[in-house]
Amino acid sequence: MIAKTPLLALLLTAPLALLARADNAPMVAPTAVETPVTVARASGSKPAVLPSGPTADQATAAKLVYGLLSDSRYAYRPQPLDDALSADIYKRYLEALDGGKQFFTAADIAGFDRYKTRLDDAIKSGKLEPGYAIFALYRQRVNERIRHARGLLKQDIFDFSGDEQFHYDRKKAPWAEDTAELDELWKQSVRNDWLRLKLAGKESKDIAKTLDKRYANLADNVAQLEGQDVFQTFLNSYTNAIDPHTSYFTPRSAENFNLSMSLSLEGIGAVLQKQDDIVAIREIVPGGPADKSGVLAPGDRVVAVGQGTSGNMEDVIGWRIDNVVEKIRGPKDSKVRLDVVPASAGLDSEPVRVVITRDKVRLEDQAAKSKVLEIPGIGDAPAKHVGVIELPGFYQDFEGRRLNNGDYASATRDVAKLLVDMKKQGVDGVVLDLRNNGGGSLNEAIELTGLFIDQGPVVQVRESGGRVTVNGDDEPGVAWDGPLAVLVNRGSASASEIFAGAIQDYGRGLVIGENTFGKGTVQNLVDLDRWPGGEEERFGQVKLTVAQFFLPGGSSTQNKGVVPDIQFPASVDATEYGESTYDNALPWTRIAAVPHKVYGDFSHILGTLDKLHTARVANNLEFQWWREDVARFREESAKTTISLNEAERRRERDASEARRKKRQETREELGLALDPLALISADDGLTANERDIVQDAAREKAAEDRPDPLLQESAAILADAIHLLANDRKLSALVLPISTRAGHWAD
Missing domain, CATH: 3.90.226.10 (2-enoyl-CoA Hydratase; Chain A, domain 1)
Known part of the structure; x- marks a missing residue:
């Protein structure tokens, strides 16, 4: 379907993307965006409750960022935070939320325009309610679009004998005039998703099931976004307006960035991936605690996490992947308990409890x-x-x-x-x-x-x-x-x-x-x-x-x-x-x-x-x-x-x-030399979290030998x-x- 929104690509990045603290270490920042991890649908999970504005700490952070970016003692190219820059921030924030112009209508944008020259004052004062208000409508529009997409799967729209075209690149397109125009856009998007799976050999019943789950996942991705995610996205609309490589990190994302620069972390040594509403093991890091213990294997699914050798086990089904990672990661020599359903067992099978002693892991x-x-x-x-x-x-x-x-x-x-x-x-x-x-x-x-x-x-x-x-x-x-x-x-x-x-x-x-x-x-x-x-x-x-x-x-x-x-x-x-x-x-x-x-x-x-x-x-x-x-x-x-x-x-x-x-x-x-991927279909119609983890990881490794x-x-x-x-x-x-x-x- 329509490509993942820029907001999701920005916020739902692999939390094991791996970077130690660097208060003021000079660096030439990587330009590549971290690989996004799709957060799948959490069965029965409740959406995150979004505040109408920032916390006190976030308000202070916004003021501190303003002080940095407007001061020539710190910023290489400081810019005054005025109405002109506010308009640029506004444009970038809308692009971050809906860069493909697939959720908002022209009427929505007209309603937001009152904020266009007020975001500078919002940042200076730490009163960022406009950013949260825009996001609240964004989440509402996502839910509306997803309901529409899932409804389309039950309709008779999957005849592909005509000469229709799906216009998928909408970056330069105007905002849709109304919901009827968005309905048509999403209809063509859903039909394209269906056709890709059909060409890959899938039956209609399986296609409908796959796409219904995919669209539900997208809605839950947005539902699981928290206030800190909205704050980071909004503040990055400001930092990116200064120059392309200035960015703001929340405390959690700063930790992950620093870990990725150090190529080491303290944890169990496993690469995780979300699949449906379960976090699964994608890869075991050679030489890490999980590898040495031999108690985990690729494809195993983690359903609960506990700290130490006894005490409460927290059910993590339906959690965001970064929240699960935060529970599993921990200080060297500490222990973590995991309830794991092996890859070879059905998801309703009795989980196996394993205990792993954390250690420093080098990401070789x-x-x-x-x-x-x-x-x-x-x-x-x-x-x-x-x-x-x-x-x-x-x-x-x-x-x-x-x-x-x-x-x-x-x-x-x-x-x-x-x-x-x-x-x-x-x-x-x-x-x-x-x-x-x-x-x-x-x-x-x-x-x-x-x-x-x-x-x-x-x-x-x-x-x-x-x-x-x-x-x-x-x-x-x-x-x-x-x-x-x-x-x-x-x-x-x-x-x-x-x-x-x-x-x-x-x-x-x-x-x-x-x-x-x-x-x-x-x-x-x-x-x-x-x-x-x-x-x-x-x-x-x-x-x-x-x-x-x-x-x-x-x-x-x-x-x-x-x-x-x-x-x-x-x-x-x-x-x-x-x-x-x-x-x-x-x-x-x-x-x-x-x-x-x-x-x-x-x-x-x-x-x-x-x-x-x-x-x-x-x-x-x-x-x-x-x-x-x-x-x-x-x-x-x-x-x-x-x-x-x-x-x-x-x-x-x-x-x-x-x-x-x-x-x-x-x-x-x-x-x-043969190409190990030559006979694998170029397009299976699936997204990353819909594929078999073990097979997909093996294919990724095989690509290194091409x-x-x-x-x-x-x-x-x-x-x-x-x-x-x-x-x-x-x-x-x-x-x-x-x-x-x-x-x-x-x-």
Whole structure:
């Protein structure tokens, strides 16, 4: 049906999304939105009682946020909170609630317009009743729409022989004139949901049952939203009006954000997912308490939670997933009791009681990983072995570092260990894969760069008053002085851009891939509880933009991003994703360069490398298939409608299935690595919480083993560069004038 509303995507994020406290640790905030967790229907559960306004603590928090964002001593680009900004906040709040324009009518919006220039006064005074009033009607309209959608399932509207179109992209559409227009919109949406399930082979009776539950779940998602959720959404409409990367976190969401940065938490070591009105185990974290105890398995359902070894067990059926997580998570060495219905048993079976001792859990699946690729040699030259390090984020346990905890999580420390292992394996070069790495700790970006350069500036940071501070690597020596390439894409942002841009400015390695995101601002986490001075966490935190960063050469990555030396076709257009899509993003600019070594100048070989790359990928089926898929994806992304004609949709589906099957057969014929997902239907018509958890988790793991032609080609490009420089001493001296310090490219 119509896509999940922006409010739900914002608020119902995976509570195990994992981030330790960082009062004012400098960071380059991740741009990626956390993966939403759908909260399913709670049988017989009551909707959360929403207040008409904020609590006293929330009113104080609103005033504190106003003080931060309007003061140039804190905010990089402070803005007066006036009627003009109020109108922008109003627009963003409506987008957060109903960005798809599927619940409110034009008449509703006209009724809200009286608040348009009053939200500034509401925030300054802490009297946020307008935001709660708008939300109250939103919840009412959701219930009305869901009742209508569930009623449609009983009507005879599922003939798909006509030529109707479902207009699913309504971001630029006007608000519906009345409920009759919304009725028609939802009718087409429900029909599309039905058709997807029908094409996936489901019978009418099962389709009706699945969709009825899905729509009921959506209503309960909104019913379970609490006052703190409304407050956070409203206040973020204000913070996001200042700039795209300034955000407000309630105390609970601040804890989760900090946990995700530290890659560690204290709990049982299980990834949870809501399925229907039960919280189930999706994955067991290797090495965690649940894994070591062996008492839990993926698919097991948690129906009650108790603290310690005795006492009350709380029934958690129908609870929000973050509330369940809060009960299960707890201090190291404490015990938690769980009543669990095993995955193999019916839900009405007698639950099994298990006791687990909590411990500190390291989230290794989100940490740096490595592997070695073998690249065939050119002509008679021997094959090259290229090490690959995949780094999904610039994580750091800020609290562990502050306390000088010897084993605190650190992206740089993990990469350094992997480089030691690669040296032992005798790799010829290293590719650092930063695709979809949305950023993280600024310190980690600086220190990681220091693994590859021998002292020098890494980033220039300009504060709001104009003062520029140069931060760099002060440690002598390097962890890797050999050939290096950095693989990036449009999802590489922030800290990834600092690292890639610095490597490029130094001429230390090749940058390969797509233009990066273009986020060139620095955020600090500001704890609002520091001012009132209380011991409790009452007011939350603000991720506040405090500076803009510039590369050693003086260029900002803001808006423009880092332009690779060797470019792959763009998988996402810059008008669809990236910093340039934000209407209030800072513009690109530059400042003076700072002195730094230039280890190499790859411009002398880029033309040759590009020709070798072009010739090789012309005969690389996986790369060509990827290019075809990108073109097809971009073509589909440009559409705003989809056909509701079954024959047409079936032809499209059959063509897609045949294409995947043919590719797999070709892989088998040519002895290529098989795609573990090739024969799985691209669209089963289900949402995440409707699938079998164990099978879905297995499919997610299998996706990690899919052929990766971009990574393979990046390693091949690096191998080409090594070969060129090793076989032409004059060229090597031209490209690497400081080769004895830049690394042994020509050995």
